[in-house]
Every structure is written in C-alpha cells, then in structure tokens.
Amino acid sequence: MSAQLVIPIELIDAFGAGVYVLTLASQAELWWHRRRRRTHFWLAASALGALVVNLTGAHLRTLAQAPSPLLVALNMLGVTIALVGLYQLAEAVGGKRPGRLAQGLQWALLLPIAVQLVTGNPATVPVLMAATALFLLAALWRSILNVLAGDRESRSLAFGLTLLFVTLLYDVLAELQILPRQEGFPVLGFTILYIAAARALSLRYERDYRELINLRGELESRVQQRTLELQEANHRLDLLSRTDTLTGLANRRCFQEAATALLQQQAACLLMIDIDHFKRINDDYGHDAGDAALRAVAHALAAELGNSELLARWGGEEFIALLSPATDGSARAERMRKAISATAIPAGNVTLRLSASFGLVELAANEALDAGITRADAALYHAKRDGRDRVVVAS
Numbered sequence: 001m002s003a004q005l006v007i008p009i010e011l012i013d014a015f016g017a018g019v020y021v022l023t024l025a026s027q028a029e030l031w032w033h034r035r036r037r038r039t040h041f042w043l044a045a046s047a048l049g050a051l052v053v054n055l056t057g058a059h060l061r062t063l064a065q066a067p068s069p070l071l072v073a074l075n076m077l078g079v080t081i082a083l084v085g086l087y088q089l090a091e092a093v094g095g096k097r098p099g100r101l102a103q104g105l106q107w108a109l110l111l112p113i114a115v116q117l118v119t120g121n122p123a124t125v126p127v128l129m130a131a132t133a134l135f136l137l138a139a140l141w142r143s144i145l146n147v148l149a150g151d152r153e154s155r156s157l158a159f160g161l162t163l164l165f166v167t168l169l170y171d172v173l174a175e176l177q178i179l180p181r182q183e184g185f186p187v188l189g190f191t192i193l194y195i196a197a198a199r200a201l202s203l204r205y206e207r208d209y210r211e212l213i214n215l216r217g218e219l220e221s222r223v224q225q226r227t228l229e230l231q232e233a234n235h236r237l238d239l240l241s242r243t244d245t246l247t248g249l250a251n252r253r254c255f256q257e258a259a260t261a262l263l264q265q266q267a268a269c270l271l272m273i274d275i276d277h278f279k280r281i282n283d284d285y286g287h288d289a290g291d292a293a294l295r296a297v298a299h300a301l302a303a304e305l306g307n308s309e310l311l312a313r314w315g316g317e318e319f320i321a322l323l324s325p326a327t328d329g330s331a332r333a334e335r336m337r338k339a340i341s342a343t344a345i346p347a348g349n350v351t352l353r354l355s356a357s358f359g360l361v362e363l364a365a366n367e368a369l370d371a372g373i374t375r376a377d378a379a380l381y382h383a384k385r386d387g388r389d390r391v392v393v394a395s
Helices: 009-033 038-062 069-093 100-108 110-119 124-148 154-175 185-242 252-263 278-285 287-302 329-341 369-385
Strands: 268-275 310-315 318-323 344-347 350-353 356-363 391-393
Touching: 009 038, 009 185, 038 069, 038 185, 069 110, 069 124, 069 154, 069 185, 100 110, 100 124, 110 124, 124 154, 154 185, 185 252, 252 268, 252 310, 252 318, 252 369, 268 278, 268 287, 268 329, 268 369, 278 287, 278 350, 287 310, 287 318, 287 329, 287 344, 318 329, 329 356, 329 391, 356 369, 369 391
Parallel strands: 356 391
Antiparallel strands: 268 318, 268 356, 310 318, 344 350
16 A cells, blocks of 8 residues: 655644745735835735644644633634735736625624634634625635736636635545545645735736836836927027018017127127118008018028028118128128119019118227117118118218
8 A cells, every 4th residue: 555645734834824924924025115005914814824823723732621702702803803904905916906795894893803703712713704704705706806807816816716715625524524634734724825926917017017117108208309399499589589580581679689699799780771661562562562572682682691600680771781801891792782772572462672771880890789780871871862772881
C-alpha cells in the first residue's frame, strides 16, 4: 500500500499565519501611503481576521476541556472580520460602497458574538457562520458583476473568492462527515485568495498610474497648446498695436520706437509725405476711394524702400519714412514722388491720378526724432504751399 503524505496541522497553521501576517503588513503599509484607496485597508482587515481565526483555532485544538466563551468569541470575531472585509474589498474594487442595509447587517453580526461572550451559548457559532457565508457569497457576486462590467482586475479577485468558497464549503461538509477530512483546505483557500487579491490591487494601481500618466501627458499637451495659442494671440495683438490695419504699414507708435533706436546708431534721411488733395478725393468720390488711395500710395512707397529702411502711416493722409544715409535722400524722395504720380485708382466711372508732396530732412546720429519731424513737417508745408507734387529739402 502506498503511504499517504500527511502534513501536520501545526505546520499548516504556521504557514497560514505567515501568509496572513505578510498580507496584513504589506497591505497596511500600502494603505498608509495610499489613504484614498480603501481596497488596501479592507484586504489588510480581512488578513487580520484570518490571522485571529488561525491563532484562536490552533489554541482551540489544544484544549482538552470546553473552551472559554472569550476564546470562541474571538474566533467568531475573526471570521466576521475576514469575510466582511472581503465583501467590503469587492465593493471597493468596483468603486462602490455598501448600502445602509448591508452596513446594518454587518453591525448585526456583532450580536451573536456578544451573546457568545456573555452566555457561552454554542448555538451562536453556526448562526454567525451562516450569516458571514452570505457576505462571502455577496463578495463573490459583486466580483462577478465587476467582471461583467469590464473590470479586468476583478477577474483575479473573483477567482480567489470562488476557490475560497469551495474550500470553506468542503471544510463544512467534512465537519458534517459528508466528505473526507482534509486539513488545511481553508488555509489554502485564503492563501490563494490573498495572492489573487494582491495581484488584482497591484494591476489596478498600475492601470490607474498609467491612466494618470496619460492624463498628465494630455494635460501638459493641452497646456502647451493653450500656451502657444496665447503666445500667437499676444503676437497678433502686438502686431495690431504696431500696424496700420488699412495699409498694412507700421503705425506711428511702431515708427517712433524703431526710428529712435536707429538714430542712436547712425544718421538718416527723414521724409514726411502727404497725399495731395486727399480731402477732395474723399468728398467727391467717397471714403472707399480715399482708402484705395491710401493703400496705393503705401504700396508705391514700400516698393522704393530697402529692408533696413522704415515706412509708416503717420496719420490721416500722411506717411513718414526713414532712409539710409548711404543714399542720396533727395534723389530717393524724387523717385518716390514719381512712383506715386504714376499711380492711378478707379473711382466710379473715372480713374484718379495721384500725387504727393514731400518734406525731407537729413538727421545726424543721436539727433532727436521729434526735432527732425518738426523740420520735415515744415518742409512739407512749403511743398504744399509751392504747388504740391514736389520734394522740398529742409534748410
């Protein structure tokens, strides 16, 4: 006959105690660092209950006489904490909280424990075992619902709870002498359950962490996008604040800043330009014709300027330019005048020929811009007075 391997119950109890202590310590530490995760707390609580059952059960087996009500009550309390903790764990994994009825039933489990503690009535034990078994079934059912809802981590927990239920049911049937006795089945069930539950929580944490990283990356991407949009908007606002919207040239403010900086480095020729008879164009042909005249003159002037030279709309029908000192300012101004004279715009059924008057002044390096503008404006006045469509150099 082949010898059957029999593992001493003391060794099984020691192994179970080690598993429960390890689960309790690891999950309690995780809960301490992740307070918002109730799952770690309830798994640690269940392991604590299983440890109490393990220790009290081992002591009960050594007694030759009837155990004290306190020892039995502690064993019952351990069973309650272990199985109710699993129910709470399954609810927490699914992101749920027990309803008021479930909470009331959990507190009601303390009643048979209290009766046992006071009276030592052995009938309280099967009552409590049946009640806590319902919580184990509820935990299994909740885990199955979580799996059906698409929660992948609940698969491990549902597997562990199923195996625990089978081992506990086998142990009960063995106590009733319906099945042969196999020591250590509950320890095996709790061991596999706690390993499966720890794995489920670990997978849940990893998934949540990945989602958090993805959300963080998405948030950073959105922030960068919004920052770029804000920068572009600010750039557009800056351009609008420096640009004449009608002609597309720089406005007075932009010209003053750029010309002042340029005059600090070198000499230059300053031009004040005024479209001749602009008021008559507006009055006789309308503001659309006036706007067209402004745009046409701006285009003609810009075509005569180099990249390092400045041109702006000064206001109304006036323009201002700052030319490089390396060129003949008077000759350059004359070319600009001729370019404008060669420009025509449609105005209703007629074509209008344009002309402009120029006032020119040569500025030395570091000469004040305002003083130069005053002198150029005076020269422009003389050009207007002398018949328009000409260039006058300030004396």
